[in-house]
Amino acid sequence: MKGVMSNKFVITLYVLPALILILLLIYIPIVLTGYYGLMDWNGIGKMKFIGLENYIELVQDKKFWQSTWHSLLLGIFSTVSLVGYLVLSLILASKIKGANFLRKIYLIPMLLSSVAIGQLWAKIFDPTNGMINRLLVMLGVDNPPLWLADSNIVLYALFIPIVWQYAGFYIIIFYAALKNVPEELIEAAKIDGANPIQIAYKIKIPLISGVIKVMVILAIVGSLKYFDLIFVLTGGGPNGASEVMASYMYREAFSKYNFGYGSAIGFGLLVICLIMTWLIQKLLTSKEDVQF
Amino acid sequence: MVKKKTVSVLMSLIMLVSLALVGCSSSSSTEESSADDKKVIKFMHLWPEGSSNAQFSIVKDIIEEYEKEHTDIKVETEILNPDQYREKLKVLASSNELPDIGMTWSDGFIKPYVEGDMLAPLDDIVDANLKDAFIPGVKESYAVDGKTYGLPLELNISYVFYNKEIFEKFNLDVPQTFEEYKNVVKTLADNGVVPATVGAKDGWPASFWFMYLADRIGGSTILTDVIHGKAKMDDPAIVKAAEEVQNLVDMGGFVKGSSALSNDDAKGYFMNEQAAMFLTATWELPNYTTSPDVSQEFKDKIGYFKFPTYEGGKGTDINSYVGGPGVGLFVAKDSKVQKEAKDFSAYLVKKWGEKSVTDAGVIPATKVDTDNLDLAPMYIEILKDLSEASNVTTYFDTQSSPAVSELHHDLVTALFGKQVTPEDFVKQHADELAQEQE
Amino acid sequence: MSKIAYETETNATLLAPYKSSKTLGTRIGYGILYFILGVIAIVQVYPLVWLFLFSLKTNQEVFGMSPFAFPQDPQWGNYVKAWTAGHIDVYFFNSVIYTVVAVLITVILASFVTFAITRMYWKLSGLVLGLFMAGYMIPLHSTLIPLFNIFKSVNLIDNPISIILSYVAFNLPITIMILTGFYRTIPREIEEAAVMDGCSVHRIFFQITLPMTVPVLSTTVIINMIYNWNEFVFVNTFLSSDKWKTITVGVNNFVGQYLTDWGAIGATLMISIIPVLIAYFLLSDRIVEGIAAGSVKG
Structure with missing residues (x-):
């Protein structure tokens, strides 16, 4: 058995094309990013080698750590929302009427590009004409919040559209995972008198734990490098209150022409992602992956 | 044995990949040479047909005319929207791949490109073809160390545009002084009308207010002096200007939550008559005069006034403006068709000057003879103002380096959102400027 | 909310075979459940409705009125503008080609890799998986300038x-990660039996494993498709000829120096979402079918 399934020729054949592609198109850029981080370079003209100066500055840069914290908060928020998506997926994957239709509908926001979603939410959050505040004024609230203009709530206000936008992504994966759970196991448990919550908790969730683990990693890493909607809606403002790592990187490299420093931020982001992934792996591997 | 196989597979894969790459590269290179012996000038601009139809059409017509006159030249355009244009220019510059002709902004934007030795000086064609063609002082915005690297296409100055109907309703007169302006604000705010709309999220629209106040309080050269290290950012006049901005915010002088509104969001309040005033630049003129997308009823309600003077301020001349050149043309230093590119860009600038006001409602950087043109009254007035202007202070963010400019935008947003104090506002500027002048 | 809804739902499922014994309680439970599911559905569908209304508005209406409001005078002209001034006719075709080709290559390559990593025995599998995972962690804008240089050096600019290569490379990590999660839940017995029968690895992969993963493959196809379809940073940076650009460029062509034509953007977005929507609805049904097909084979 092991003989066939450890055929080195086949392994090479299967892995190599993809590996070459990511080595060329992802790893060379990663190495170059780290290298540009050693330079004083505005992106135009000559580079000047300055050793670790950018990285030392990065470690001491309050703005960087603030943006890191914001990104981490988004990561935590996204991870917590996974619970909601999982519950929703459990409902949709069970045989209730119309589940199929509802599931399709729930994914629609995911199909829209960030340009559209950004516009929509700018309209929703507008302090005077926006949907939320019009509703609040109608309900008799005198001074409704300014949402994106209020540096104390802007970050949390931004989490809502981000989490909403990605709902479909996670639901579709959880759903597919749940559909993969063998029907016989569930039937058997029912016959044994297990109630639905027990079935979900004891059978369904453990069986898809591998998928859940991957989703946690995706949610956290995805949040750490998240950029689109924040850039469209607030540009990291006001006063840096919604700055995240990727928007900070972009602004330094492309708007301020500090390409060297921007690269150092990009590289720092990668390192933080790696550390977080390692931590999640450590935390989650205590529960053995279920194999059968 | 397994090893041998692995190696052979590896080799064949690498061969395959490289073959594919070679195959593509050869096909693309043949394509280039097949452009039937014509010299190709690559021209990148930022007026897509969709959003800037008038500008797009003018440029397209000029190219066609030029190609008819010069049968050995082909002008190939690549068109991107302004944000993406900036991003792509950056990537192209980093790889030394600039197009033969492209667009650039003045002062702070063009400087790194000149210092990186990317652009060709254009004084020769200015002397030959465009002598005295430009409005005085505009071309100089594209000069570094005495050499001109950009041919300006646009010139904008800023005014306060206002809704005459709203002003009449509350018996308001056009304010001449800042004190009068504050009274206007007070009346409007008391009556629940948004006095002025501003898209402070984008930074630059809000900076108009700050710049004008600094101009009126500290004199018309103060901001330029700060950039050149001749004045200090923490000058009391500048602190005062920042304080006055926040006074206006406190009075309810601006639309609510302006620090989260983009210029477009903010403009909506004015276009829908929810706000009485909008401090913006002359690029908005088509919306108040010729644009077919805006109702005549609305256009008739719109007037403009010059930014009021400040009692006791040094900038006593109401004919001093905040404004600046918009985009101009550059020619890449490494261009293989540099001579042709220079010739075409001079041609473009000239023809652009003839057509831009009438066809696109854009005020060109070249002198306009209004006598023979059929223009909306507002244009005639503004072109007259421009000829009588005592000073045009180029936008602070245009003059400063990209890093200071970006910081300035962030800080102005925070100033309008009251997330920084005026003192902190000037201090953070001063620190960044000092760091740069080291 | 979800907890209650969930309990009622699962009760309902459990009781489903005994329809006659439906109590008032379960009916109320059903009611609440459907109410909540319905509200969520409205929230999720609303953007599409909004986009449609948006696409018929003038710029003035876009900014002045509530996003709920209907356009006073529907601007069907926005669609004409999108089609002509936005060059959608050219861009549309490019979008389809790039998306389809990139998705196919990504999903096939990713399946190969995942199979090798989770099903076959070799020392470096963990390391290789790690390499692919780390590939997901680099922010896209950090890679732009290096990538441009790489493509320039092999003459692939424009x-x-x-x-297509960028799409494949940048989607491989996430696709492989999702696939690994699933492969680990698929029972090995079938493959083991196949090995006993003397099947080759290729046959096991193509005839047993791949069919069993149709649900997750459909899922990754959907995700890849959406990513590629909406992507524009690479397109703008690496391509310059108009004939190669994609539909997202059409959207961005309505963003101007001083004026942005939001109505036309809405129309372009509306046109561009239709094919994805159809493809998504079709693929989405495949998610359910996979396991059945797999167990038949087994």
Whole structure:
């Protein structure tokens, strides 16, 4: 058995094309990013080698750590929302009427590009004409919040559209995972008198734990490098209150022409992602992956 | 044995990949040479047909005319929207791949490109073809160390545009002084009308207010002096200007939550008559005069006034403006068709000057003879103002380096959102400027 | 909310075979459940409705009125503008080609890799998986300038191959990660039996494993498709000829120096969402079918 399934020729054949592609198109850029981080370079003209100066500055840069914290908060928020998506997926994957239709509908926001979603939410959050505040004024609230203009709530206000936008992504994966759970196991448990919550908790969730683990990693890493909607809606403002790592990187490299420093931020982001992934792996591997 | 196989597979894969790459590269290179012996000038601009139809059409017509006159030249355009244009220019510059002709902004934007030795000086064609063609002082915005690297296409100055109907309703007169302006604000705010709309999220629209106040309080050269290290950012006049901005915010002088509104969001309040005033630049003129997308009823309600003077301020001349050149043309230093590119860009600038006001409602950087043109009254007035202007202070963010400019935008947003104090506002500027002048 | 809804739902499922014994309680439970599911559905569908209304508005209406409001005078002209001034006719075709080709390559390559990593025995499998995972962690804008130089050095600038290769490379990590999660839940017995029968690895992969993963493959196809369809940073940076650009460029062509034509953007977005919507609805049904097909084979 092991003989066939450890055929080195086949392994090479299967892995190599993809590996070459990511080595060329992802790893060379990663190495170059780290290298540009050693330079004083505005992106135009000559580079000047300055050793670790950018990285030392990065470690001491309050703005960087603030943006890191914001990104981490988004990561935590996204991870917590996974619970909601999982519950929703459990409902949709069970045989209730119309589940199929509802599931399709729930994914629609995911199909829209960030340009559209950004516009929509700018309209929703507008302090005077926006949907939320019009509703609040109608309900008799005198001074409704300014949402994106209020540096104390802007970050949390931004989490809502981000989490909403990605709902479909996670639901579709959880759903597919749940559909993969063998029907016989569930039937058997029912016959044994297990109630639905027990079935979900004891059978369904453990069986898809591998998928859940991957989703946690995706949610956290995805949040750490998240950029689109924040850039469209607030540009990291006001006063840096919604700055995240990727928007900070972009602004330094492309708007301020500090390409060297921007690269150092990009590289720092990668390192933080790696550390977080390692931590999640450590935390989650205590529960053995279920194999059968 | 397994090893041998692995190696052979590896080799064949690498061969395959490289073959594919070679195959593509050869096909693309043949394509280039097949452009039937014509010299190709690559021209990148930022007026897509969709959003800037008038500008797009003018440029397209000029190219066609030029190609008819010069049968050995082909002008190939690549068109991107302004944000993406900036991003792509950056990537192209980093790889030394600039197009033969492209667009650039003045002062702070063009400087790194000149210092990186990317652009060709254009004084020769200015002397030959465009002598005295430009409005005085505009071309100089594209000069570094005495050499001109950009041919300006646009010139904008800023005014306060206002809704005459709203002003009449509350018996308001056009304010001449800042004190009068504050009274206007007070009346409007008391009556629940948004006095002025501003898209402070984008930074630059809000900076108009700050710049004008600094101009009126500290004199018309103060901001330029700060950039050149001749004045200090923490000058009391500048602190005062920042304080006055926040006074206006406190009075309810601006639309609510302006620090989260983009210029477009903010403009909506004015276009829908929810706000009485909008401090913006002359690029908005088509919306108040010729644009077919805006109702005549609305256009008739719109007037403009010059930014009021400040009692006791040094900038006593109401004919001093905040404004600046918009985009101009550059020619890449490494261009293989540099001579042709220079010739075409001079041609473009000239023809652009003839057509831009009438066809696109854009005020060109070249002198306009209004006598023979059929223009909306507002244009005639503004072109007259421009000829009588005592000073045009180029936008602070245009003059400063990209890093200071970006910081300035962030800080102005925070100033309008009251997330920084005026003192902190000037201090953070001063620190960044000092760091740069080291 | 979800907890209650969930309990009622699962009760309902459990009781489903005994329809006659439906109590008032379960009916109320059903009611609440459907109410909540319905509200969520409205929230999720609303953007599409909004986009449609948006696409018929003038710029003035877009900014002045509530996003709920209907356009006073529907601007069907926005669609004409999108089609002509936005060059959608050219861009649309490119979008389809790049998306389809990139998705196919990504999903096939990713399946190969995942199979090798989770099903076959070799020392470096963990390391290789780690390499692919780390590939997901680099922010896209950090890679732009290096990537441009790489493509320049092999003469692939302004060549659609650069776009397809980038899409494949940047989607491989996430696709492989999702696939690994699933492969680990699929029972090994079937494959083991196949090995006993003397099947080759290729046959096991193509005839047993791949069919069993149709649900997750459909899922990754959907995700890849959406990513590629909406992508524009690579397209803008690596391509310059108009004939190669994609539909997202059409959207961005309505963003101007001083004026942005929001109505036309809405129309372009509306046109561009239709094919994805259809493809998504079709693929989405495949998610359910996979396991059945797999167990038949087994």
